[in-house]
Amino acid sequence: MLNKERHTKHPFIFLAISLSAFLLLGLDQLLSLNYINAISFRFNFSKIVHGFLQALTFAGSFLFLRDYAERKEIFSVNILLRRSLILGIVTLLVYYVLEFLPEIYLGIKQGMNESGASRVVRSRVVPTNPKLDYILELLKPLVIVYYLGASIMLFKKLIFFKKSKWDIIWWNLLQIILLLSLVFCFNWSIPKILYLTFGFLGGSMVLLLSVRLKWIGFLKTQDKLYAILYLVLINLITIMLLQNFFYAEKSNVIITDFNRNIYMLLIGFSVLLYSVFSILALIFNLPTSTVAEQKDSELQSFQELTRIQGNLNTEQLFEKLFKIALDSTKVEGAFLLIDDPKDKYRFYATHQLKGEQVKALKKYCSQSDQGMNKQLLFLNSTQQKEKFTAIRDQYQSLFYQPILLEDRKIGDLFLFKSFAYGFDEYMLRLIKSYISQLMMTIRNVELLEETLEATRLKEEMQIARNVQQKLLPKNLPSNEHFEVSAYYLSAHEVGGDYYDYAEVNDLHKLIIADVSGKGTNAAFHVAEMKGVFQALMHLKLSGKEFLNIANQSISNCFDKGIFITLSYLSIDTANKVFTHSRAGHCPTLYYNSVSDEIEVLEEKGLAFGILRNDSYASHIEISQHNYNKNDVLLFYTDGILEARKKNATEEFGMDRVKKLLLKHKNLETKDILDKIIDSLSAFTLGDMSFDDTTLLVIKFK
Amino acid sequence: MEIIEDKQEGIVKLIINGELDASTAIEMDNKLKALLDQSQTKVIFDCEALNYISSAGVGVFISFVDDFKVDGGNFVFYNMQENVHQVFTMLGLDNILSIVSSEEDAKATI
Numbered sequence: 001m002l003n004k005e006r007h008t009k010h011p012f013i014f015l016a017i018s019l020s021a022f023l024l025l026g027l028d029q030l031l032s033l034n035y036i037n038a039i040s041f042r043f044n045f046s047k048i049v050h051g052f053l054q055a056l057t058f059a060g061s062f063l064f065l066r067d068y069a070e071r072k073e074i075f076s077v078n079i080l081l082r083r084s085l086i087l088g089i090v091t092l093l094v095y096y097v098l099e100f101l102p103e104i105y106l107g108i109k110q111g112m113n114e115s116g117a118s119r120v121v122r123s124r125v126v127p128t129n130p131k132l133d134y135i136l137e138l139l140k141p142l143v144i145v146y147y148l149g150a151s152i153m154l155f156k157k158l159i160f161f162k163k164s165k166w167d168i169i170w171w172n173l174l175q176i177i178l179l180l181s182l183v184f185c186f187n188w189s190i191p192k193i194l195y196l197t198f199g200f201l202g203g204s205m206v207l208l209l210s211v212r213l214k215w216i217g218f219l220k221t222q223d224k225l226y227a228i229l230y231l232v233l234i235n236l237i238t239i240m241l242l243q244n245f246f247y248a249e250k251s252n253v254i255i256t257d258f259n260r261n262i263y264m265l266l267i268g269f270s271v272l273l274y275s276v277f278s279i280l281a282l283i284f285n286l287p288t289s290t291v292a293e294q295k296d297s298e299l300q301s302f303q304e305l306t307r308i309q310g311n312l313n314t315e316q317l318f319e320k321l322f323k324i325a326l327d328s329t330k331v332e333g334a335f336l337l338i339d340d341p342k343d344k345y346r347f348y349a350t351h352q353l354k355g356e357q358v359k360a361l362k363k364y365c366s367q368s369d370q371g372m373n374k375q376l377l378f379l380n381s382t383q384q385k386e387k388f389t390a391i392r393d394q395y396q397s398l399f400y401q402p403i404l405l406e407d408r409k410i411g412d413l414f415l416f417k418s419f420a421y422g423f424d425e426y427m428l429r430l431i432k433s434y435i436s437q438l439m440m441t442i443r444n445v446e447l448l449e450e451t452l453e454a455t456r457l458k459e460e461m462q463i464a465r466n467v468q469q470k471l472l473p474k475n476l477p478s479n480e481h482f483e484v485s486a487y488y489l490s491a492h493e494v495g496g497d498y499y500d501y502a503e504v505n506d507l508h509k510l511i512i513a514d515v516s517g518k519g520t521n522a523a524f525h526v527a528e529m530k531g532v533f534q535a536l537m538h539l540k541l542s543g544k545e546f547l548n549i550a551n552q553s554i555s556n557c558f559d560k561g562i563f564i565t566l567s568y569l570s571i572d573t574a575n576k577v578f579t580h581s582r583a584g585h586c587p588t589l590y591y592n593s594v595s596d597e598i599e600v601l602e603e604k605g606l607a608f609g610i611l612r613n614d615s616y617a618s619h620i621e622i623s624q625h626n627y628n629k630n631d632v633l634l635f636y637t638d639g640i641l642e643a644r645k646k647n648a649t650e651e652f653g654m655d656r657v658k659k660l661l662l663k664h665k666n667l668e669t670k671d672i673l674d675k676i677i678d679s680l681s682a683f684t685l686g687d688m689s690f691d692d693t694t695l696l697v698i699k700f701k
Numbered sequence: 702m703e704i705i706e707d708k709q710e711g712i713v714k715l716i717i718n719g720e721l722d723a724s725t726a727i728e729m730d731n732k733l734k735a736l737l738d739q740s741q742t743k744v745i746f747d748c749e750a751l752n753y754i755s756s757a758g759v760g761v762f763i764s765f766v767d768d769f770k771v772d773g774g775n776f777v778f779y780n781m782q783e784n785v786h787q788v789f790t791m792l793g794l795d796n797i798l799s800i801v802s803s804e805e806d807a808k809a810t811i
Contacts, residue, residue: 518723560763561761561764562760563756586791604793610792619793619797
């Protein structure tokens, strides 16, 4: 119940109520004194109605100001206090205008009558216009009531800075007490004890709320000084306004007995007490505020580091590091040199050092073998300072910190002070942690860049993969004579396996090849190979001629030590004959349906790229075979033979391939492939990344 | 892989231990380069402990054999295990490189 704030959205209703009540009171007063003679009418308020109207004036003003203030969000303490002050000044002005208006009015009148000579004669003794005087006198307490109410509402925003549940409860209790205290307006003979109780309770609430000064901790030193100034002025203005009431005419139409008006006393007391408490707290806070600000700025520097992403401006970071080192230690000499051995980072800054001192320090940094290069040095005494002859005379304390990026030293930081024991643990810890944070940031950005680079490479490899896929024939023949199916899988994005097909003059030519090595290198060679084969396959060449010329053309493009193995097949469907040759490639498996056996086509043959001249021809053998319906040829690369489980030594081997072929010889070519691949992946437990793997199956019809 | 070098009477004996694949081929490459620089071109390889050879491993020998021959030297392999020998024959290298059965034969051949 009490820990919630309630507000209306229409505060002006309260204003209207308050002002109407006041108007009625004033009008009644004027009428009763017969100041308005024209109207022979009198309200003749009873005592109770009179009191009720008074209470309404107060309560209306309070609620109006409370809800009106709630509509404006002010976050800056300075603006808040400035508004309070302006409010006070304006009130004071209005108040004194009300006070002296009758005399000014009179003075002007007199001046007009007496042509300015005796304008000086102005005194309160002189009876002025009593009607005007009386109206103004009525207005004065209203101005004060509104001023105090508004001040409280502005201070409430300060009190509620980072508010807790209890703040709201105390505030609500104070509101209730203030509003209840308005019963005293009725001028009943209320026992003194009740009167005191109200005063005590209200005072306690005010005291409790007056110690809510959390906003002070968040002010900068300069703002605190301003705040003190504002508050002192507000305090003075409030006292000036209030004292008029304590010592002037005690009775008034709306404040019948000021000293017994708990409401006025309490709000006046609140404004004074809170401003006094604030002033005191501000003054006591001043000495520590610079420390707090320093910590704040240090914290901010750290936070900035964590925000850095990409586009690393390391120069700015090192500059910041230097500045932090200077600010946090207040040194008299400083030197920062970033000289990355990998040449990625470079920075240099000095502070109040002479030319020869800088030179000496630079020389010191370039000497790598100093024994203290990798650790912090903290010299508060004269030991070891012989190393720093150039600065020894001027400075008594030295702080040295190498700047390490991972394990690589990329720079040095020197700080000097002219007196001994000039550094303390806190400063050093701060600098150290800032450096390590900075290095971590730089490292993170480096890692990010590396990741981006890796991603880019991966994308490019994907492109390369697509290009390589296009090197392989899109459609393999399936005609009335035979049917071909292929399987291709590269261990990396791109691979060194290759197969191709061409039909020239009723001869169907097939090639399967494997470039030694894996990955990109091999893939480039595949591309070269494709060019040579495509050109040669369309010429009328015998198998031997084809291989001899192809070897020479290809070998000359390749580095020594890189070779290609390949098998070459040429099918003459008219005569139902195929010729087969092998250049160092895995033997082809030939299922002969007549004998129902598998023959291994293992002619003599040297791989490409070893001999680079005509002599190659003598190392090649060509075999010729008559084929029949349902004969099957299986070509493959060594990837399948050498496939194995991770961390196992047993290879898939040719015997397994043979058995599989024999078992599935009656299937379609595509299904034979599927069976072999299934069996292979079962054998390797799905790990197909050992080597490039290619299979070609040809079945005659 | 490990290569043990043994020089005697102008012949360099290299004992190859372990697997010669793409990753260890560099080691063999460096070794042969060094021998070529010293003009130690008569090399016999003891392959008894060579368990496995990949195409990259074969590639190293292929890339150097011509240079060694130019300098009047040669490569001779002996004590080769069956699986390694198969790799050489499949590639058709048994006619290009000298592969013999014993160290004596190797010394005699070279």
